[in-house]
Amino acid sequence: MSFFSHINHRIAPLAGIAILAASTLLAPAAKAGETLDKIKSRGLIKVGVGTTPGFFNPGSDGKWTGFFIDFGRALSITVFGTPDKVEFTNSSPQQRLPALQAGEYDILLSGVTQTVTRAFKLGFHFGPVLFYDGQGLLVRKDLGVTKGVDLDGATIGVQSGTTGELNIADFFRKTGKSFTPVTIEDTGEFVKALDSGRVDALTQDSTDLAGKRTQLKKPDDYVLLPERLSKEPLAPAIRGGDDQWLEIVNWTVYATIQAEELGITKDNVDSFLTSKDPSIQRFLGVDPSLGEAIGLDPKFAYNIIKTLGNYGEIFERNIGKGTTLNLDRGYNNLWTNGGLLYSPPFR
Amino acid sequence: MTVAPFASGERPVPARRILQVLDRVWRRPGELAITICVFLVAALALVPFYRWAIADAVFHGDARACEADGAGACWAFLGEKLRFILFGFYPPEEHWRPALAVAALALLFVLSALPRFWSGRLLVVWAVTLPGLALLLKGGFGLLRPVATNDWGGLPLTLLVSTAGMAFAFPLALTMALARQSDMRILKALAIAYIETLRAVPMIVVLYVAMLIAPMALPSGLLVDKLLRAQIGVTIFASAYLAEVIRAGLVTIPRGQYDAGAALGLSSWRIQRLIVLPQALRVVIPAIVNLAIGLLLNTSLLAVIGIHDLLNTARASAADPNWLGYYTEAYLFVAVLYFGISHGVSRYSLWLERRLARQPG
Numbered sequence: 001m002s003f004f005s006h007i008n009h010r011i012a013p014l015a016g017i018a019i020l021a022a023s024t025l026l027a028p029a030a031k032a033g034e035t036l037d038k039i040k041s042r043g044l045i046k047v048g049v050g051t052t053p054g055f056f057n058p059g060s061d062g063k064w065t066g067f068f069i070d071f072g073r074a075l076s077i078t079v080f081g082t083p084d085k086v087e088f089t090n091s092s093p094q095q096r097l098p099a100l101q102a103g104e105y106d107i108l109l110s111g112v113t114q115t116v117t118r119a120f121k122l123g124f125h126f127g128p129v130l131f132y133d134g135q136g137l138l139v140r141k142d143l144g145v146t147k148g149v150d151l152d153g154a155t156i157g158v159q160s161g162t163t164g165e166l167n168i169a170d171f172f173r174k175t176g177k178s179f180t181p182v183t184i185e186d187t188g189e190f191v192k193a194l195d196s197g198r199v200d201a202l203t204q205d206s207t208d209l210a211g212k213r214t215q216l217k218k219p220d221d222y223v224l225l226p227e228r229l230s231k232e233p234l235a236p237a238i239r240g241g242d243d244q245w246l247e248i249v250n251w252t253v254y255a256t257i258q259a260e261e262l263g264i265t266k267d268n269v270d271s272f273l274t275s276k277d278p279s280i281q282r283f284l285g286v287d288p289s290l291g292e293a294i295g296l297d298p299k300f301a302y303n304i305i306k307t308l309g310n311y312g313e314i315f316e317r318n319i320g321k322g323t324t325l326n327l328d329r330g331y332n333n334l335w336t337n338g339g340l341l342y343s344p345p346f347r
Numbered sequence: 348m349t350v351a352p353f354a355s356g357e358r359p360v361p362a363r364r365i366l367q368v369l370d371r372v373w374r375r376p377g378e379l380a381i382t383i384c385v386f387l388v389a390a391l392a393l394v395p396f397y398r399w400a401i402a403d404a405v406f407h408g409d410a411r412a413c414e415a416d417g418a419g420a421c422w423a424f425l426g427e428k429l430r431f432i433l434f435g436f437y438p439p440e441e442h443w444r445p446a447l448a449v450a451a452l453a454l455l456f457v458l459s460a461l462p463r464f465w466s467g468r469l470l471v472v473w474a475v476t477l478p479g480l481a482l483l484l485k486g487g488f489g490l491l492r493p494v495a496t497n498d499w500g501g502l503p504l505t506l507l508v509s510t511a512g513m514a515f516a517f518p519l520a521l522t523m524a525l526a527r528q529s530d531m532r533i534l535k536a537l538a539i540a541y542i543e544t545l546r547a548v549p550m551i552v553v554l555y556v557a558m559l560i561a562p563m564a565l566p567s568g569l570l571v572d573k574l575l576r577a578q579i580g581v582t583i584f585a586s587a588y589l590a591e592v593i594r595a596g597l598v599t600i601p602r603g604q605y606d607a608g609a610a611l612g613l614s615s616w617r618i619q620r621l622i623v624l625p626q627a628l629r630v631v632i633p634a635i636v637n638l639a640i641g642l643l644l645n646t647s648l649l650a651v652i653g654i655h656d657l658l659n660t661a662r663a664s665a666a667d668p669n670w671l672g673y674y675t676e677a678y679l680f681v682a683v684l685y686f687g688i689s690h691g692v693s694r695y696s697l698w699l700e701r702r703l704a705r706q707p708g
Binding site: 044048053060062064091092102186323324 | 562664678
């Protein structure tokens, strides 16, 4: 009976791609300083966010919390000196990049994977990787599968519009095996498909799957294979061409990493204000010369640490041990601890 | 031998009716078998549902209570998330504003539903109320603190977008329908192009254009709020379908009535206003109601462009790590809401149809 019945979710990603192509042609590349000017005149940073629990949590009180959300607040502190001049908008994987291109968001903190196509063909800039993720496979234990290649002929659920869709196809082409992809758009349906046996396995960023596993009826009947099919460096994405905005994003993220490296936390940051170490004085803005030189509030790093804590604290609070996601630091640890996090010097 | 049908106009007393039904079932073993089968299937489906939804359900407590072995539905989740699902990211201390907006809309629906209130004044009430409610939600004057449209969500947003979409589509659709009927070639061609183009694209494309292309096409510096752009898109989309519905009503009016009007010396505008439209619109009221229900349900597509309509807030509510994955409960709740509204509207449409059929002209 529906006269809108030709509306088909399959169309959404196609339309998204078509519009992304159109917008790339139409939209001029951003100019340096343009984004910051816009942000300052509207008094608000517009951030596109995703739906992965732990990274983006819509609280019962209508307030956002989460790992990526905290970096949005950190940006607000850098630009405005306060964590709440930021507007988070849910953006689905199909429309987030076109929407960023169209100027709907100033930055995407929605767990976008940094890729060469997105940098060159689509013209996006990426800030420092906030989270090193990799694509995993969540499978039923009774399949007796230990490696991805064992899934020959299996039915595998993928979420549409993500790099996961392409990676799994590449993986099976490379290994010469076959699989049947089932494209699922809705996050809730994604888990249900495995629960109901409609698919044998789900593939997605492993952090996402860690959260999804807890939602299954019998989580213990499923296992997240240790193998990673891909590198998924999740980084902040901005429109290409605006170097100034990119630097603000870069150094906001670096500040949280540098603080952890220096052992500065939310609780002890004030005790560092009296430090005689010139690099700490510069970092916290006790010596304002650095901040003045780069045109930011000299105390931006201090303000971020005082309000949100360093990278490690942000990690542990939202997705670390003891939270629902219960993730190890893994690659997302300081380089000094065997991870990949490294901040260039603040000088 | 078959049971005689009820004499028309005479309502059978319940007891007699039951006897008649039993009698009929008894005489047709095939029907009896089917009836029993249907009852069995229903019981098979309903018993597990009852167990899940009521017997084993968790009504109080936190997520831990819901995770217990053998626990059924987690209604405690709905208790915790009710306000979020209904109002989205709207600041909790300001929830009286969206609640008031929903109440005002409901009142407006009821008033508009009763034929005795149908008058020109009702149109004025609509024209004042809809922008008024938007202002109430937006705030930023007097004691109302401003709330960005990005934070609007849930039931008031769904109701407001679909209602305003329908209301503002109406004048547009009427114009298009009349233009398509017109003898003026260019006007007619434009109307056909407008209607057929919009009917040939999915609503999601209209929303994408409103969201992504429109800002680039507008002169730079002119910022139109995303929700407003989406609202315009929804309105334009609905107007194409509504125009066709109205046109269907127009073609039911015999040519002779136009001629009779002209013979009385009426201008063509007055023929439309006094003779044609009152009859034509009356014919298509059920179709318009049908369209309104469809539009209400289709506002769920707004989620794709990042607007938190009712369905989207339900989905978001289950992404809280403290209450992870209670999608079934959340979706069931909004399904009941959508069903309640749609069913109410469709029953009303049936009632209205009968009533209008009783008193023609």
